[in-house]
Amino acid sequence: MIAKEVDSYIRRLQNKERELVRAIAKYETDGRESKDSETQDFMDRANHTYTKETLFQKSDSDRATLGLVQAALERADDGSFGLCIECGRLVERKRLDAVPWARHCINCQKLQDEGQL
Numbered sequence: 193m194i195a196k197e198v199d200s201y202i203r204r205l206q207n208k209e210r211e212l213v214r215a216i217a218k219y220e221t222d223g224r225e226s227k228d229s230e231t232q233d234f235m236d237r238a239n240h241t242y243t244k245e246t247l248f249q250k251s252d253s254d255r256a257t258l259g260l261v262q263a264a265l266e267r268a269d270d271g272s273f274g275l276c277i278e279c280g281r282l283v284e285r286k287r288l289d290a291v292p293w294a295r296h297c298i299n300c301q302k303l304q305d306e307g308q309l
């Protein structure tokens with residue numbers, strides 16, 4: 193892949209990284225705030241529990257995505273960005289356009305989804 197193309201993926205990855213870091217920080221603040229307010233009626237508490245669980249799930253998946261985004265930026269640093277970490281072939285362009293932090297080519301992703309990797 194030529195450097196200019198990698199650069200545009202890097203920019204997208206950096207934007208995504210910032211966005212995720214901000215979102216995760218916000219979940220943590222929101223989580224703390226709902227823990228602090230103990231003097232609500234039952235419905236409010238039920239609501240808060242629900243919100244907190246949703247926040248936890250969202251922050252978990254954001255954290256996982258952040259890890260992938262940062263790993264992709266590291267691969268950009270060492271020059272292996274866009275290569276499948278399993279077979280070393282180029283990850284399909286369409287796939288990278290949709291998910292710039294994809295680690296696997298379509299083939300290997302399929303194998304992994306099937307539990308064969």
Ligand SMILES: [Zn+2]
Pocket residue numbers: 276277278279280281296297298299300301
């Ligand atoms: Zn592969």
